[in-house]
Amino acid sequence: MKKLASAIGAAVLLLASGATLAQEIRIGLQEDPDVLDPHRARTYVGRIVFTSLCDKLVDIDPRLHIVPQLATSWSWNTDNTVLTFKLRNDVLFHDGSKFDAAAAKANLDRARTLPDSFRKGELASVDKVEAPDAETLVLTLKGPDATLLAQLSDRAGMMLAPDSFDPKDPNTVGRKPICSGPYKFVERVQNDRIVLDKFDKYYDAKDYHFGRITFLPIPDTTVRLQNLRAGGLDMLERLSPSDAPDVKKDSSLHFSSVAGLGFTEVVFNSNNGKRAESNPFRDPRVREAFELSLDRDAINEVVGGGIYEPASQPFPPASPYHSDKFPVLKRNVEKAKALLKEAGKPQVKGELAFGNNTTTAAVAEMIQAMAREAGIELSLRPTDYAALLGQMHNGNFEVALRGWSGRPDPDGNITQFVSCKGELNDGQYCNADVDKLLFDARKVPDEAKRKALYDQAQTILRKDVADTFLYFQPWPFAMQRKVQGFMPYPDGMIRLKGVSFAQK
Amino acid sequence: MIKLILRRVIVAIPTLILVSIIVFALQKLLPGDPVLTLAGEERDPAVLDYLREKYHLNDPLPVQYVAWVKQVVTGDLGKSLRTDVPVTELISQKLPVTLQLAAMAMVLALIVGIPAGILAAVRKGKLTEYGANVAALSGMSIPNFWLGIILIMVVSVQLRWLPASGYVSPTEDFWLSMKTMLMPAIVLSTSLAAYLMRHTRSSMLEALGADYVRTARAKGVSPRNVVLRHALRNALMPIITLVTLLFGELLAGAVLTEQVFTIPGFGKLVVDAVFNRDYAVVQGVVLCVAVGFILMNLLADILYIVVNPRLRHS
Numbered sequence: 078m079k080k081l082a083s084a085i086g087a088a089v090l091l092l093a094s095g096a097t098l099a100q101e102i103r104i105g106l107q108e109d110p111d112v113l114d115p116h117r118a119r120t121y122v123g124r125i126v127f128t129s130l131c132d133k134l135v136d137i138d139p140r141l142h143i144v145p146q147l148a149t150s151w152s153w154n155t156d157n158t159v160l161t162f163k164l165r166n167d168v169l170f171h172d173g174s175k176f177d178a179a180a181a182k183a184n185l186d187r188a189r190t191l192p193d194s195f196r197k198g199e200l201a202s203v204d205k206v207e208a209p210d211a212e213t214l215v216l217t218l219k220g221p222d223a224t225l226l227a228q229l230s231d232r233a234g235m236m237l238a239p240d241s242f243d244p245k246d247p248n249t250v251g252r253k254p255i256c257s258g259p260y261k262f263v264e265r266v267q268n269d270r271i272v273l274d275k276f277d278k279y280y281d282a283k284d285y286h287f288g289r290i291t292f293l294p295i296p297d298t299t300v301r302l303q304n305l306r307a308g309g310l311d312m313l314e315r316l317s318p319s320d321a322p323d324v325k326k327d328s329s330l331h332f333s334s335v336a337g338l339g340f341t342e343v344v345f346n347s348n349n350g351k352r353a354e355s356n357p358f359r360d361p362r363v364r365e366a367f368e369l370s371l372d373r374d375a376i377n378e379v380v381g382g383g384i385y386e387p388a389s390q391p392f393p394p395a396s397p398y399h400s401d402k403f404p405v406l407k408r409n410v411e412k413a414k415a416l417l418k419e420a421g422k423p424q425v426k427g428e429l430a431f432g433n434n435t436t437t438a439a440v441a442e443m444i445q446a447m448a449r450e451a452g453i454e455l456s457l458r459p460t461d462y463a464a465l466l467g468q469m470h471n472g473n474f475e476v477a478l479r480g481w482s483g484r485p486d487p488d489g490n491i492t493q494f495v496s497c498k499g500e501l502n503d504g505q506y507c508n509a510d511v512d513k514l515l516f517d518a519r520k521v522p523d524e525a526k527r528k529a530l531y532d533q534a535q536t537i538l539r540k541d542v543a544d545t546f547l548y549f550q551p552w553p554f555a556m557q558r559k560v561q562g563f564m565p566y567p568d569g570m571i572r573l574k575g576v577s578f579a580q581k
Numbered sequence: 582m583i584k585l586i587l588r589r590v591i592v593a594i595p596t597l598i599l600v601s602i603i604v605f606a607l608q609k610l611l612p613g614d615p616v617l618t619l620a621g622e623e624r625d626p627a628v629l630d631y632l633r634e635k636y637h638l639n640d641p642l643p644v645q646y647v648a649w650v651k652q653v654v655t656g657d658l659g660k661s662l663r664t665d666v667p668v669t670e671l672i673s674q675k676l677p678v679t680l681q682l683a684a685m686a687m688v689l690a691l692i693v694g695i696p697a698g699i700l701a702a703v704r705k706g707k708l709t710e711y712g713a714n715v716a717a718l719s720g721m722s723i724p725n726f727w728l729g730i731i732l733i734m735v736v737s738v739q740l741r742w743l744p745a746s747g748y749v750s751p752t753e754d755f756w757l758s759m760k761t762m763l764m765p766a767i768v769l770s771t772s773l774a775a776y777l778m779r780h781t782r783s784s785m786l787e788a789l790g791a792d793y794v795r796t797a798r799a800k801g802v803s804p805r806n807v808v809l810r811h812a813l814r815n816a817l818m819p820i821i822t823l824v825t826l827l828f829g830e831l832l833a834g835a836v837l838t839e840q841v842f843t844i845p846g847f848g849k850l851v852v853d854a855v856f857n858r859d860y861a862v863v864q865g866v867v868l869c870v871a872v873g874f875i876l877m878n879l880l881a882d883i884l885y886i887v888v889n890p891r892l893r894h895s
Contacts, residue, residue, distance in 0.1 A: 109853065111619070111663045120623040192631045195623040248665040267664055267671060269748065269845030270851050293747065295843045296853075299730060300746060304843075307737035307745040463613035463858050470617055482622060493624070500624035 080217035086475055100578060101289040102560075105313035106572065109268045113341070115235035116187060116194045121569070124232065125314065126271055126292055128570040131256035133234035134162060134214075135226060139397055139566055141338075141485045143226045146237060147176065147257070157221035157522055162214040167280045170238035171261035174260040175576030178208035183239035183375065185216070191247055199228040213214035221520040222271055223527060227486030259573070261284045268294060287575035305330065311578075312556035312563070314571065320384035324555045332551040334451055335565035336386045338393050338483025340489065343367075343439065343441070343476060343545040348505035350472025358476055362420040363453075366543035367476075369413035371444065373405055380439045385548035390535060391490040393549045395567040398487040400532050403539060411449035425453045430468065430480040435458035440547070441478060449481055469503040477503070480504045480550060485568060485579060488519055495543050506543045582886060589882050593875045600871040601653075605646050608855075615858035619662055636662065636860075649864065658868070659861035661854075668865035671850060676869075678748055678805050679846035681758075681832045682838070685766035687824070690773035695820070698773070698781025700787060703808055711777060720775030725834055729768045729841035736764060747844040765842040769834050773827055781816065782824050788812040825881050829874065 095237070110123035115131055118124075136146040148162040168176035168479065185206045188196035199566040202222035207215045218225070238255040254262050259281065260273035263479055271292040275285060295301040295311065298317035301323070304310045316324060316332070324332045357363050373387035387405040392398040417423050431441045438459055445455045460468065469477055483499075492515045493499040497507035514534040521527045538544075552569035562576040616632045617624075633639050637648055652659060658668035699715040737745035744761050751758040788794060789812050798804075798813045836848030843849070847866060854862035 109664075111621070112665050114665075119619065119623045121622065180684070193628055193635070195625055195628055196621070197628065198623075198625045248660065251665050266845055267661070267666055267675060268849050269843075295746065295842070298841065298842075300733065300841060300843060303733045303738055304745045307733070307741065309737075309745050309747060388673070461613065461856070463615075463618040463856060465613075465751070466617045467612060467614040500626065 086454055100287050101291060102287045102311045102316045102573070102576075103291045103293060103309065105310040106126060106292050106294045107298075107301070107315045108296055110271070110292075112248075112251035113254045113265070113271075114195050114247070114253075114260070115192055115232040115237065115256075117247070117251060118232060119195055122294075125483060125569070125571050126273075127232065127235060127256075127272055128258075129290055129573055130235065130254060130258045130262060131235040133166070133231065133236070134164075134200070135230045135234060137227070137230050137566070137568065139395065139564070141567065143230060147181070147234075148487070148541040151226070153522065155556060157223075157520075158218045159219065160216040162216075164212045165280065165305040166212055168258045169278050170236075170240075171255045171276055172238050172240060173241055173278075174238050176257050177211040177238060177364060178214045179211070179238060180239050181214045182206045182208045184236050185233075187237075187242060187435045188233055192231070193247075196228075196233040199231075199233045202226075206559050207458075216489055221522070222355060223393045223522045224227050224486045224488045224519055226243060227484065227489070232486060243372075252481050260290055263289075269278050270294075281574070284574045286362055286575075287573065290573070302555065305557070306555075312560055312571075314552065314554055314569070316553040316555045318380065318384055318553060319436075319465075321382040321384060322554075331556050331558050331560065333556070333565050334384050335567055335569075336384075336394055336549050337550045337552045337569050338395070338485060339481045339550040339569075340391060340393070340490070341385075341478065341480045341482065341550060342494075343444075343547065344392075344469070344474075344479050344504045345476055345506075345542075345544065346472055346474050348507060349503060352472055352475060353505070355476045357422060358418050359426045360422070361542050362416045362426055363422060364545070366413040366416040366420070366425075367407060367448055367453055368545045369409045369416070370448045370453060371545070371547070372404075372408040372447055373503055375447075376443055377548060379443060380436060381548060384551040384553055386551065388549045389539075390393070390546060391494070392487055392531070392566060393483065396485075398539045400528070400535065403535055404481050408447075412453050416469055417452050427453065427455050427475045428458050429455045429476045429478065430458040430460055430464035430465060430474045432465045432480075434462075437478060437480075440450075444478075455561065472503070472505075474503075478547075478569060479503075482569065483550070483567075487527075488515070491515065491531070492519070495538060504544070506541070508537060508541065508543075511537050511543075585886060586883055586895070589879055593879055596875055597871065600875075601650065601868055602646065604864060604867045604871070605649065606642070607641060609645075610856070611858065613858050615662060615860055618858040647802050653868070657867035662859045663854075663857050663862075667813050668861050671862060672865060672869055674846075675845060675847050675850045677750075678844060679832070679835055679839070679848065681751065682762060682765055682769060682835055682844060682846060683828070685762055686769035686773060686831060686834075687828075689766055689770040690777055690827075691824075693770070694774035694777025695781050697812065698778040699808065701778065701782040702785035705786065710782075713782070717775040717778045718777075720771040720797060723771065725768050725771075725837045725839075726841050728771065729765070729838060731763050732768065733841075747840075749848075760846075765838050765844055769831065769838045769842070772834065773831060776823070776827060776830075777820065781820055784816040784819050785812055788816040822881075825877060828877060832870065858895055 106122050108122045110126050111120045112118055115127055132147050134148045135143050138144050147168060148164055151160060151162045153160055164178055170176055187193050189200050201226060202218045203216055204219045205217040236257055241250055244251045259276060259279045263272040263274050265271045273290045301313050302320055305313050306367050312409040324330050332343050346353045346356050346366055353359060364557045377385040377387055389405045392404040431437045431442055441457050445457055448455050468474055493501040495502060495506055496512050497517055510536050514530050518527050518530040552565055554565055559579045561579050612704050616629050620629055637645050659666050697713045701710045704710050733745045736742050743764055747761055749758045749761050794807060794812055836852060838853060839846045839848040851866045
């Protein structure tokens with residue numbers, strides 16, 4: 078009898094522990110990520126999955142400072158051309174193999190040499206990677222690169238098990254990534270789900286409380302929210318701002334939002350192709366008049382549900398490079414009209430292109446109404462997002478709305494957009510002085526000196542009205558009330574360390 | 582008869598080739614550079630050039646087409662540009678899902694549509710007929726996505742009876758699978774049931790007015806047997822044709838329904854692939870659907886010949 082009782086007791090205990098272990102969190106994503114190979118991945122949403130799957134050399138904290146992850150410490154040589162990392166020695170990959178400096182070298186070399194690696198540009202300053210011993214990693218650079226550490230806090234610094242590299246078929250990595258993060262890859266059904274299980278041998282495993290994470294891509298924001306309400310999801314990312322007030326009111330849900338690193342801006346085609354030649358917005362005075370016609374607070378209140386923090390610069394409030402010298406511009410229709418008169422174009426006609434979705438369309442309509450009051454008549458061209466990318470690249474636009482998910486290092490938020498040969502400079506604005514300042518800023522690790530350079534560059538960019546920022550993109554999350562311990566980071570990633578379900 | 586069937590098969594081949602050319606050409610006409618779309622936020626020109634080269638996007642269209650056909654003939658539909666997953670694997674993953682949804686919708690439509698049609702015909706001019714007609718009209722006019730969202734809000738969010746979305750395979754958990762698919766199947770079946778009801782009604786009315794029914798009645802056959810044995814049997818012939826034709830309608834409707842209920846089927850696959858300009862997936866899926874349609878038609882043709890001896894001599 079005693080035996081039976083203890084057997085039952087053991088079974089109950091086992092069941093109970095099984096129940097806590099098997100605890101699963103279901104997270105609704107706005108899109109299906111692309112390939113799950115950090116070196117070849119391109120999407121923002123993919124980074125959310127990687128955050129639980131793959132550890133990086135370094136990470137960021139909520140104030141965008143670089144903090145240790147796989148590397149415990151790092152140091153620069155005197156002329157900032159050699160970066161030496163000390164690595165953890167208690168880290169295993171999900172296949173059981175050990176993470177060491179040689180593995181880190183194999184990863185960085187793969188990221189630098191794979192023909193379709195999108196990390197090549199991010200690691201372009203690296204000349205040589207060496208692993209003198211198991212815990213030391215040395216990066217020799219072609220020249221000083223202040224942006225490198227921040228790059229290594231994202232996909233460029235993610236570590237995969239080198240045994241999983243198949244030189245004949247680089248595609249195998251992305252279909253079954255083997256990393257060293259708190260969760261390991263289980264399965265993926267395209268457009269349906271990505272499942273990760275807890276990695277028990279993770280060095281920090283005790284701080285991760287879910288046995289399983291299931292990511293469910295649900296593109297429609299209404300459907301995503303209904304799923305949360307119906308209990309099919311425990312949390313979701315990128316809640317539609319128009320739903321924020323409802324979620325806040327719902328006692329079974331919890332709302333959490335943070336101003337992100339990214340922004341939404343207006344791009345002017347000043348120099349790209351034929352359409353630039355006839356574009357009235359080629360004239361900086363017209364651009365300034367347009368900027369003065371905008372009321373960013375109104376956009377925030379009406380479309381943004383109060384979470385679209387108005388912006389007049391590319392560096393978000395969380396960034397140490399955010400500058401008080403460029404406060405949010407206030408609306409001034411009279412001055413806008415005067416500027417148009419001065420430019421000899423009291424009535425301006427133009428076309429505003431944007432990627433078609435409900436939120437962006439609402440922003441575009443507000444811009445149209447506000448600009449009209451200053452004498453700028455904008456016709457709207459809603460375009461399928463994929464088509465818009467191509468059209469902007471080819472210069473087939475006059476004015477366009479664009480979003481950017483943002484990077485922790487300031488360089489990632491400015492240089493590509495406004496430097497003469499910047500990859501994302503679709504309007505092809507070009508100013509040699511700006512270029513010089515931006516490229517100099519890449520070489521200065523000192524924060525204060527670097528900030529001074531960015532301030533100088535921004536002063537010119539504001540004078541030229543190179544582009545117009547509207548708001549910093551927020552990362553709004555909604556979750557079941559029982560989810561506790563979640564903290565949103567400005568990079569929008571979902572870090573599950575310390576997150577758990579409240580006990581009922 | 583074998584000769585006849587062979588002739589139909591041979592006729593299907595040029596159709597298939599034509600379909601493949603049209604599909605190939607049409608998606609190339611879509612604005613938007615697949616590589617740029619693929620790159621998303623990342624724009625390394627060297628990598629973009631490498632990818633264009635890798636996927637033969639710099640070649641002239643006919644060259645691209647021939648290369649694709651050569652690949653397809655060996656059974657290789659290529660890999661998803663976005664996720665590296667082979668298209669054949671995607672199709673084999675998604676096809677059963679859509680077929681399950683379509684089959685459930687079809688069964689629901691048959692269960693509701695045909696009896697409603699019979700009732701409406703038998704009770705012509707009465708309240709039942711008007712009721713059935715109004716229901717059918719609503720079924721045809723209410724858009725799938727709207728009905729879907731309303732159902733999710735009421736049944737899943739308010740009442741918490743059924744899951745709001747997702748998919749569970751019947752081999753994994755049969756009842757849960759039925760539960761998750763029930764709402765989508767209802768949504769998808771509405772317009773189908775409406776069509777079936779209206780066609781059954783008119784077909785039945787015609788049969789009920791025919792001479793043999795009058796004869797049966799005169800002979801004293803019970804009204805129930807007149808309707809079910811004599812009229813319905815003959816009325817069902819055109820309905821069977823309609824059901825095969827409506828299969829296409831079902832697949833088209835599945836595209837929207839799968840979006841609303843986030844069911845990882847064919848429709849969702851192809852919509853996402855179009856938005857992401859994932860050419861390999863679009864080509865593979867559309868080709869697969871086209872082959873399916875051609876096979877269905879072929880099957881229908883053959884069945885007609887088998888069933889109706891008169892056709893063999895025409």
